Every structure is written in C-alpha cells, then in structure tokens.
Amino acid sequence: MILRENALLRREVKRLTAENARLANAAQENVRLRQLLELKQNTPLKTIAAEVISRKPSNWFATATINRGRRDGVSPGDAVVDFRGLVGQIVEADLLSARVVSITDPSSAVGAMVRRSRSSGVLQGQASDYLALTYLPKDADVKVSDVVVTSGMGRVIPKGFVIGRVVRVMRNLTTGMTTALVRPSVRFDEVEHVLVVKRAKGQ
Amino acid sequence: MKRSLWAVFWIFAAAVLQGNMPTALSIFGAKPDLFLVAVITYSLGSNPVASAAVGLFAGIVQGFSVGASLGSFALTRMLAGFLGGFCTVHVFSENLFVPAGSAFVLTAVSELGFLLANPQIAQGPVWQIIVGESICNALIIVVVLFLARIGERRRKFRLIESRL
Secondary structure (H helix, E strand, O other), X not given: OHHHHHHHHHHHHHHHHHHHHHHHHHHHHHHHHHHHHHHHXXXXXXXXXXEEEEEOOEOOEOEEEEOOOHHHOOOOOOEEEEOOEEEEEEEEEOOOOEEEEEOOOXXXXXXXEEOOOOXXXXXXXXXXXXXXXXXXXXXXXXXXXXXXXXXXXHHOOOOOOEEEEEEEEEEEOOOOEEEEXXXXXXXXXXXXXXXXXXXXXXX | OHHHHHHHHHHHHHHHHHHHOOHHHOEOOEOXXXXXXXXXXXXXXXXXXXXXXXXXXXXXXXXXXXXXXXXXXXXXXXXXHHHHHHHHHHOOOOOOHHHHHHHHHHHHHHHHHHHXXXXXXXXXXXXXXXXXXXXXXXXXXXXXXXXXXXXXXXXXXXXXXXXX
C-alpha cells in the first residue's frame, strides 16, 4: 500500500516538475514577446515579427534563418532588431524564410554613431563578440561605456537603434584615426524573436 | 559502399543539426563543425580517394547550407577527407588518442585552408576559433569512435556466440 502510494507520488512529482519547467519557459517567452510588442508599438516604421529557426551554420559566418520570407514582405537589406537593439540585416529572402547576417559577421558594416557626442563612423564585424567602430576622427569624443546607435547613413538601416556600448578606445596618432571596440547589446546566439524593420519608401 | 551511404546520411544530419547546436557546446566561442566531424570520422577508416570524395560532397552540402564560399568549403573538406584517409593508411592506430590528435590537426588544417581562401573573414580572434573548433571536433570524434568500437565488439561477440 505504502509502496504504491510512494510510486504514485514520485510520478506526480515528475509530472509537476516537467509542468513547472514548461510554465517557467512560457513565462520567459511571454516577457520577451511583451518587450518585442512594446518595441513594435514604439517604432514608427513598418515591422514584421519573426522567429529564429536556425542559426550559425559555420563558425566563420554569423548568420541565422527566420521564419518569414518574401511572402510576408521581407526583402534583402531590411534591418533586424530585437528589444535590446540591432541584431543584423536580411541578406537573402526566400518565399517562406530569410537569412539574417549578424552585425558581428566580418562581412557586415553598419553606419553608427556615439549617442552622446554624435561622432559617427562605420561599425564592422570581427568574427568575435566585439565590433569595431572605425573611421572616427582623431579627436572624436568617445569614451568607454558610451552607447552606440545606428546613424542611418547609407539609408539602409534606420537611425536610432541601439547597437551596444564602447568597451575600449584606441587612438592611432600615425593614421589620425580613432577606433572604438563595441560590445553588442544583443548576443546573436541568444536571439529568438525578432522584428524585421522595413525600409521607408524612397530609401 | 554501406559506410559511404552512412557518411552521406550523417552529412545530411549535420546540415540539420549544425544550425541548432546549443551555445553550451562551444569552446573558446567556437562550436564543433559537424560536417568536418562526419568527414574525418569516415576518413579515419577509409582510403584517401573515397574519403576525399565524401569530403567534397560534405563541402558542397555545407556551402549550400551556409549560402556562401561553396568552392572553399568543398576544397577544404575534400582536403580534410584526403588527409584523414592518408592518416589511416600511415599513422592510424588502435589508441583513441591518435584519432583525437588526427581530428584536431585535420580540423585545424582544413579551417586554415578555408581562411587562406577567404582572407576577408580572417579578422578578430581566428586562432581562438580554430583551436576551439579543433578541440570540439576531436572530443566528438573520440566519443563517436569509442561508441563505434563498443558496437563493433558487441556485434563480434554476438557473431561468435551464434557460431558456437
């Protein structure tokens, strides 16, 4: 009798543990989706919500695939963001899916500026967890922990999306250039839900 | 023939699994390359020509999967396969540390070849990525070969028992 009750209770504990894990996961997802919804409501541009279905097929290319494609209005060049900031850019759009290249990919280059001083340059991927903000003037006003945002230069990625924070500033007196090392606010490996930001007409 | 079909199966499995590997599996920020794992595991028990052919096939599938550098993937994976087959003929032994070392070297050579063919991506901590990926691949290959040997031993025992 006690043995049977014990087995029954053990089974119940297992079931409740699994249910608890499922609910905790759902709660986390709920928070992420709420933050994404907030971003969608605060962005004046047209956006398309999407989910990452596969990421990084090679250590050399930081790319991911999302579950929205040409049929949903996604096209190459569109910016991809999540509630923490810029994730990357669409490079290829199929009918039902699209490929996103991360801002950390070495082939990626985004017009960016320091939010506090408005010093602008080009942010390049480094195949690592950091980005290099290059082409800043020698006397550019940039400090560690400054926030870097998209500058809208090149008219590809809209202006004002957070990219990350400056962690190191390197001033080269010979070339007269300043380079800032930026830690992205979004870890590409952790992105699940994103918004594809459509370019405004005429861009 | 049967081994080659298994290799093709594992290459397609790698294409599905490669993009969905958890970050916890990474060393120095680099995840294992399952295409290379499939090619090297196959090549460490086959002749150089067949291994090179499997490597070429894996490289083409990986190139399509990544959507870039198809030629570089095909050539470097073919090189890994050929050298793996060469290792089997000349240095491969029963000790599991030998295939582990071979897998490490083959991954590193293949990825260095890839970087030489694509110098534009050779930015940032490339050594960290190459070493991390090589360690990951070597560890996976050791586990795969260990399991394969246990399976083979059991199969032989069953065969002997059935004969007795």
